[in-house]
Amino acid sequence: MSPDTLALVGIAILGLAIGSFLNVCIHRLPRQASIVNPPSACPQCGYTLRWIDNIPLVSYALLGGRCRQCRAPISIRYPVVELLTMAVFLGHAIVFGWDVILVPRLVFASILIALFAIDLEHHLLPNVITLPGILVGLAFGVLLPPGIVDALVGTLLGGGVLWLIGEAYYRYSGQEGMGGGDVKMLAMIGAFLGWKLVILTLVLSSLLGSFVGLLVIALRKGGMKQALPYGTFLALAALTSSLVGTQIVDWYVSLYRQ
Ligand SMILES: [Zn+2]
Numbered sequence: 001m002s003p004d005t006l007a008l009v010g011i012a013i014l015g016l017a018i019g020s021f022l023n024v025c026i027h028r029l030p031r032q033a034s035i036v037n038p039p040s041a042c043p044q045c046g047y048t049l050r051w052i053d054n055i056p057l058v059s060y061a062l063l064g065g066r067c068r069q070c071r072a073p074i075s076i077r078y079p080v081v082e083l084l085t086m087a088v089f090l091g092h093a094i095v096f097g098w099d100v101i102l103v104p105r106l107v108f109a110s111i112l113i114a115l116f117a118i119d120l121e122h123h124l125l126p127n128v129i130t131l132p133g134i135l136v137g138l139a140f141g142v143l144l145p146p147g148i149v150d151a152l153v154g155t156l157l158g159g160g161v162l163w164l165i166g167e168a169y170y171r172y173s174g175q176e177g178m179g180g181g182d183v184k185m186l187a188m189i190g191a192f193l194g195w196k197l198v199i200l201t202l203v204l205s206s207l208l209g210s211f212v213g214l215l216v217i218a219l220r221k222g223g224m225k226q227a228l229p230y231g232t233f234l235a236l237a238a239l240t241s242s243l244v245g246t247q248i249v250d251w252y253v254s255l256y257r258q
Contacts, residue, residue, distance in 0.1 A: 011093045012086050015057035018110055019085030023078050026117045029126050044072035056082040074199070076119065085113055095243050104140040105242055108192045112235040115185060119231030125181030130188050137191025146194025154190025158198040162186045182230050189238045197245040204237035205230070 001009070013065040028035050046070035053059050060079045067074065088109050096102045113134050119125055134155060141151030162183045170176060190198035212228060241248075 011089050015086035015089030016082050018091050019082035020056045025079050025114050030118050030122045030124055042067040045070035104144055112239050116232050116235035119229045123229045125185050125231045130184035133188040135220045150194035150221055151191050154195040156189045156199045157195050158190030159183050159187030185234055197241040200245050201241045202238045205233040209233045
């Protein structure tokens with residue numbers, strides 16, 4: 001194998017391992033449980049998982065998606081998150097190459113995957129992820145792109161814009177439209193991506209949200225209330241912005257230069 005192929009295999013294995021860790025976070029953080037202790041166990045019979053039950057993808061396949069002891073089904077979320085994380089990690093390596101920017105962007109993508117899955121299941125964006133996420137994003141910004149000033153402006157802009165929209169909606173309709181979790185999540189996105197890409201994330205998430213909302217109405221599967229939580233759209237839009245956002249912004253600006 002060439003060194004590049006070997007490095008891609010390495011990134012794929014890293015993605016599987018991180019995906020396995022994200023599964024623990026996704027299961028435990030909304031339940032306010034420690035991500036370190038106790039070791040993973042079957043929620044049905046209490047069987048403590050051994051290393052052989054914890055190999056990403058492989059264990060799930062070998063066990064046929066069931067607990068080794070009581071045969072209770074294991075959620076399909078486990079292999080899906082592991083595969084998804086692997087694919088996202090490979091995508092980043094292909095887009096960014098072996099540039100140092102790969103490090104913050106892989107950390108960012110991992111956080112987004114966890115938030116996506118937790119918001120989808122619990123309609124919740126935990127502070128224990130978003131608030132440290134803001135600090136981590138700003139810390140990377142001290143040394144790496146987008147730079148600390150851009151990251152700080154992105155944080156304030158991301159958090160501020162959503163807060164204003166939520167406040168305006170609340171005054172207009174008397175209903176809570178935007179959760180505080182969305183505000184902190186967009187602030188975190190600004191910290192990692194800077195002000196330009198946080199605006200792009202906001203635009204893309206609104207487009208995606210409207211599209212899915214219309215689709216839901218067209219299929220008559222219930223009203224907007226049953227639509228997906230906004231954090232899931234923010235996660236998808238932020239991931240897109242992180243990977244190809246600069247190209248999208250350049251293309252959009254070039255439309256007005258001709
Ligand atoms: Zn069991």
